[in-house]
Amino acid sequence: MPYAIPDYVLPTINRQVLLTARPDGIPRPGHFTIVEAQIPAPGEEQILVRNIYLSVDPAQRGWCSAEANYSAPVALGAPMRGLAVGVVVQSRVGGFSEGDFVYGFFGWQDYAAVGPQAVLHRADDNLPLDAFGSLLGINGITAYLALTRLGRPEPGDTLVVSTGAGSVGSFVGQIGRHLGCRTVAVAGGPAKAARCLERFGYDAAIDYHDDDIGSALAVAAEDGVDIYYDNTGGPILDAVLRQMAVAGRIVQCGTASIASWTPAPTGPRNEREILTRRLVWSGFVIFDHIGRYAQAASDMARLWQEGKVLYDTDLATGIEAAPGAIARLYAGDNAGKLLVYIG
Amino acid sequence: MPYAIPDYVLPTINRQVLLTARPDGIPRPGHFTIVEAQIPAPGEEQILVRNIYLSVDPAQRGWCSAEANYSAPVALGAPMRGLAVGVVVQSRVGGFSEGDFVYGFFGWQDYAAVGPQAVLHRADDNLPLDAFGSLLGINGITAYLALTRLGRPEPGDTLVVSTGAGSVGSFVGQIGRHLGCRTVAVAGGPAKAARCLERFGYDAAIDYHDDDIGSALAVAAEDGVDIYYDNTGGPILDAVLRQMAVAGRIVQCGTASIASWTPAPTGPRNEREILTRRLVWSGFVIFDHIGRYAQAASDMARLWQEGKVLYDTDLATGIEAAPGAIARLYAGDNAGKLLVYIG
Structure with missing residues (x-):
């Protein structure tokens, strides 16, 4: 157990x-209301977790929506679905003990009584505790698995990453660089573009507010794009897709925020590009790949320990910060993985 | 050598x-002109082939176009690039003998002097000669390799095929059925839809002239589409894509004829569908897979011999039929693989 629990009094509500x-x-x-409830008692085969860091993730936008998605919508009146890093304060499950640190679906609340399947990862690697909500959180593990399994990087490949400084993109760029790719970030604004170059080691950064992406890519990826790791879709996708190299891979890992995708907005047709460039365009959702989580987390922890990958946490403090936190992601004013410390 | 050469006089021009x-x-x-030229003399390491069947393929539309494509355009004034089944009448290449039957890039002409790399397949399986331009032609081998390698069919999968009665689609449907898929054809007009059911054994056929594809698919593929083998793109693709099952595969093997894809026409944006359904959308061009041709041809020959797959040839006669033959493909009035017999 690498983490000392501070000598504090656990909340009684x-x-x-x-x-x-x-x-x-x-x-x-x-859209949210903070209420006070009783601390639940764990049932048989449940643990009681005291949350320390609430995770703020783009997927939560979809979970709030009534539209069909890869997860069922959160019911109105229910605690917001969310990931968190917490500590087990009571265990009725074999293999879990009081004092174990865990990361999983514990919701936006102080306490959660959950079965072991809610735990995505045991926080037993030798890392700072916030790393479990970032480097080893679904954002970091998504970056690792989607890039390596769907992007299939080879040394010398050109890898373009949209939201290159984001909580997923920053890892994609760093892992790609470590694997020998030439890395190109697309980011919004000069500060983020500079951060891509200086902090995350991209070879080039394109500011989509200012640059024409197609022309900028013709310079930054003159032999074409072998892998496009897309967190945004939309006009950035339209531009990059037309600069793909033959046999290139597009990894669809996120899409921009629009009010509704039903009916879908229009854009340029892509089937001719898919065919003539022989592209592979795949969608990635981390929850299909849970069986690979532990191995990926171990690999990511090693990359951090070896100094190959760094992570940034943007910490908000107090549960009152949670209701506004998802919107902050879409305003793009966070620098690093957004976590809400409620410990 | 399974084929008797008829006792005829070879043309002298x-x-x-x-x-x-x-x-x-x-x-x-x-767009074409028929001329008479001298019979070429094969150079060192060349064979002289006398063509018997000229193949008519949708790819020839692209080869005629000046637009960038996966092959260089045919030069104006040059013989039309095309596949053919022919017989070797003179050989200066080890391993090829007079009387060998071959299938390859011999152009739309009576005679071709070519190197051995122009030969895609040796016609030495025990099949009717026209089968080498159909069952074992690029259409049949495309169907086999694109379906099995990119579509990855599993027993019980629902497979939808556009141009389900076409020279590629008819094989896709039959191979898919043989592999245990539920097969659904999309075809233009009641005669073709009936042919899909009666001749190619599809479980269902949707006439896109008459039926609303989305509603028809909701019945014919009620659990969603696991594999969409797309030969057309356009509105059929738009409808099927929105009925894909989670983890479904779209194989892009052709696109409809439009005057130009630059700039691309517009259609519904697809990135959200790719993501939330975790689709894999891949482009297939047979010329990337030539190393697998012989094995695929052997598998297809066996399927025909076992009665699992049948093929239809629509034969035109005389080289004069060639210039109008590509347009016939797009008019959709051929029933079976279109070959021009000039033997």
Whole structure:
């Protein structure tokens, strides 16, 4: 157990962030209500987890929506679905003990009584505790698995990453560089573009606010793009897709925030590009790949320990910061993985 | 050598179909000129082939176009690039003998002097000669390799095929059925839809002239589409893509004829579908897979011999039929693989 628990008094109530209004687009503070509830008692084969870091993830936008998605919507009036890093304070499950640190689906609340299947990862690697919500969180593990399994990088490949400084993209760029790729970030604004170059070691960064992406890519990826790791879709995708090299791979890992995809907005047709360039365009959702989580986490921990990959955490403090946190992701004003410290 | 050469006199001139005007869309008779030339003498390491069946393939539309594609355009004034089944009448290459039957890039002409790399397949399986331009032609081998390698069919999968009665699609449906898939054809018109059911054994056929594809698929593929083998793109693709099952595969093997893809026409954006359904959308061009041709041809020959797959040839006669033949493909009035017999 690498983490000392501070000598503090555990809260005697369970503060919960409930989803109380269905957002039409990005969830904002008005869609949530913070209430106080009793601390649940763990049932048989459950653990009681005290959350320390609440994770703020783009997937939560989809979970708030009533539209069909890869997960069922969060019910109105229920605690917001969310990942968290926490500590086991009571265990009725073999293999879990009081004092174990865990990362998983514990919701936006102080306490969660959950079965072991809610735990995505045991926080027993030798890392700072916030790393389990970032480097080894779904963002870091998504970057690792989607890039290596769907992107299939080879040394010398040109890898383009949208939201190159983001909580997924920053890892994709660093892992790609470590694997011998030439890395090109697409980022919004000069500060983020500079951060891509200086902090995450990209070979080039394109500011999509200012640059024409097609022309910029013709310079930054003159032999074509072998891998496009796409976190945004939209016009950035349209531009990069037309610069793909033959046999290139597009990894679809996220899409931009729009009010509704039903009916879908229009854009340039892509089937001729897919055919003539013989592309492979794949969608990645981490929850299909849970069986590979532990190995990927071990690999990512090693990369951090060897100084190959760094991570940044943007910490908000207090559960009151949670309701506005998803919107901050989409405003793009976070620098690093957004976590809410409630410990 | 399974084929008797008829006791006829070989032509003493070389009739050639030259591309003499650049089509803006579909190549039509006015874009070609038939001329008479001398029979070429094979150089060192060349064979002289007398063509018997000229193959008519959708890829020839692209080869006629000046637009960038996966093959260089045919030069104006040059013999039309095309596949053919022929017989070696003179050989200066080890391993090829007079009387060998071959299938390859011999052009739309009576005679071709070519190196051995122009030969795609040796016609030494025990099959009717026209089968080498159909069952074992690029259409049949494309169907086999693209379906098995990119579509990755599993027993019980639902497979939808556009141009389900076509020279590629008819094989895709039959191979898929043999591999245990539920097969659904999309075809244009009641006669073709009936042919899909009666001749190629599809479980269901949707006439896109008459049926709303989305509603028809909701019935014919009620659990979603596991594999969409797309030969058309366009509105059929748009409809099927929105009925894909999670982890479904789209194989892009062809696109409809439009005047130009630059700039691309617009259609519904697909990145959200790719992501949330975790699709894999891949482009297939047979010429990337030549190393697998012989094995695939052997498998297809066996499937025909066992009665699992049948093939239909639509035979035109005389080289004069060649210039109008590509347009016939796009008019959709051929029933079976279109070959021009000039033997």
